[in-house]
Amino acid sequence: MPKPNISLTRRLESCKNFFVRLITTFVLVPIVLVVTYEGGFWFISLVSLVIGIASFEWSKLCGETSLIFNVCYSLTGPIISVIYFYWGYQIALLFIIVFALIYMFTNNRLNHNNMWFSFGVCYLSLPMVCIIMLRMDDSIGLNYVLFLFIVVWMTDIGAYFVGKLIGGSKLMPAISPKKTWSGAFGGLVFSLVGAIILASIVENRVPPTYMVLAIFLSIISQFGDLFESWVKRRFNKKDSGLIIPGHGGILDRIDGLLTSAPIMLLTILLLKDIAFL
Incomplete structure (x- = not known):
């Protein structure tokens, strides 16, 4: 009886998970x-x-x-x-x-x-x-939240795809074995591109403070992801839940928002006299 191709099985499972995640x-x-x-x-x-x-x-x-x-x-x-x-x-x-x-x-x-x-x-x-x-904020609150969502979401997307395609050195293997430096950099680039596209649509311009904030929030978002990975490892759990097919739990999807949202609000309060959105 032929042995099952473990490599092929893993690839098929990975593809299935990807399409479920996409849908x-x-x-x-x-x-x-x-x-x-x-x-x-x-x-x-x-x-x-x-x-x-x-x-x-x-x-x-x-x-x-x-x-x-x-x-x-x-x-x-x-x-x-x-x-x-x-x-x-x-x-x-x-x-x-x-x-x-x-x-x-x-x-x-x-x-x-x-x-x-x-x-x-x-x-x-x-x-x-x-x-x-x-x-x-009735005047510009929608732009604030869209900016925050786009940066965090694009960070996740960039980290996932670039990490899968390029791989390379592990970011923090003791905390999250699958995360790589290439994925972290990909997350930064994707978040910046997403923020620039949003700014071009909303304001027809891309202020420097806007780009700096996008990069900073992307980094903070990735720290949030790593923190939740550390907590899950601390309690010997793979995922926080199973409520979202292909993604795991709600916590697995919002970990970046949890750390970046307070920083975003603090930045808005400190730079309220500077128009960057």
Whole structure:
């Protein structure tokens, strides 16, 4: 009986995963873009839903097995978004701290990873508030969020394709064995190209600060990806979940946004008198 061709099997599996990943992307991206364009209640609802699912995944990733605890933890982000919607970002930030302290000092009977649960509240809810704040600027908020999404998405795409095609030296093999330096550089280039195209369409010009911010956010986004890889390795998990076919969990898709969104908002606040979008 002939032995199965392991190499061929792996290639077929890789191709299948790629096409599933591609189809999922073509379905989800238009939905996200339409809701982002609409803004307001629908945008806040989408962001809240995403963070709620991500919180559920984070709780499970940290070793929690109680469904009741996981569900309660997943409601933290949506509750904070409701608080933001009615009472503003100051009260929302206050409640992020309150929830973080609650999870830090409440011992769970199944495990003692309270620091991870406490950190998760800030790690997930703070970027959520930042993204909502960016979009709520009626005059240019849509451009801000589109810029952020394009940079992060193109970073992921560039890193994936260039890393697959070129390969080479590993970026941080102890944290993420598949990531390469060529992929990291490809992510930078793709993000810059995506940002330039967006600027050309929206403003018919490409300010230098715009390009610098795109590169900086791309780097921050890749650090976010590496951080989540480190957390998964810390808890011996391959993916954060299976909710998105071909991609894994929600956390696997938004890890770059979680680190880059606060930096984007901080940059906007610091450079509010400089038009770069």
